């Protein structure tokens with residue numbers, strides 16, 4: 385299969401600092417617990433106000449040093465798709481379930497359990513969160529097959545409500561590739577009933593032409609200020 389990844393020629397970054405990786409993972413997990421508890425707590429108003437003040441104090445400590453949107457985190461590596469703060473897969477993102485995707489033959493698979501911070505209809509997943517999961521699932525399937533693109537088209541069918549606090553399985557496979565375009569289908573099901581999709585969908589990922597790559601990612605740097613891998617890519621059809 386032809387690769388369209390802008391990072392195909394780039395060696396993977398060295399393994400990240402294990403102390404930083406562990407601390408970011410622990411902070412992400414702690415914030416995940418905080419977010420989940422924030423939307424489920426029933427403690428009195430005074431206690432919630434006191435906790436809010438404490439959280440603001442903690443936020444100020446983290447705000448002592450931050451990165452801008454054109455700087456990758458020190459833990460991220462685009463060629464290997466290591467994205468620490470993804471809202472779906474990021475261990476450092478408290479909103480993320482987080483779900484990790486892996487290849488099994490020609491299929492990409494991930495398991496997860498959603499929480500009340502993902503709620504739409506009571507006790508069930510928000511339809512937009514399902515779309516978020518599907519976009520990442522289908523995009524990851526493209527990436528894990530050596531292709532890369534931005535979502536150009538995403539169509540979903542919601543066959544059944546997705547319950548919270550219930551093991552889920554996400555699966556996807558590539559159905560078509562041509563030039564810069566990759567078409568992927570997949571779905572979300574209960575782990576207990578993997579063959580009955582609650583959400584199914586199809587997406588078209590397109591590797592952007594050079595002008596768009598430059599427009600979107602031309603200013604992107606790694607944490608140490610170097611141009612990000614893929615930054616200088618000029619031929620979208622031959623990346």
Ligand SMILES: CCCCCCCCCCCCCCCC(=O)SCCNC(=O)CCNC(=O)[C@H](O)C(C)(C)COP(=O)(O)OP(=O)(O)OC[C@H]1O[C@@H](n2cnc3c(N)ncnc32)[C@H](O)[C@@H]1OP(=O)(O)O
Pocket residue numbers: 390462519520521522523524527533534535536537562563564565588590591592593596601604612613614615
């Ligand atoms: C240094 C870099 C760092 C990057 C780091 C990323 C890390 C790895 C992230 C992975 C993450 C995974 C999952 C999250 C993925 C998102 O969240 S992406 C964010 C949401 N998507 C967007 O913002 C994209 C917005 N749209 C666009 O920018 C542009 O429309 C696109 C998609 C880049 C395409 O633009 P283009 O390059 O000008 O494409 P164009 O030349 O018109 O068409 C090329 C081909 O695609 C087809 N095509 C174009 N649009 C469509 C469409 N809507 N429907 C069907 N076919 C289409 C064309 O027909 C054409 O086909 P052929 O004629 O070659 O057969």
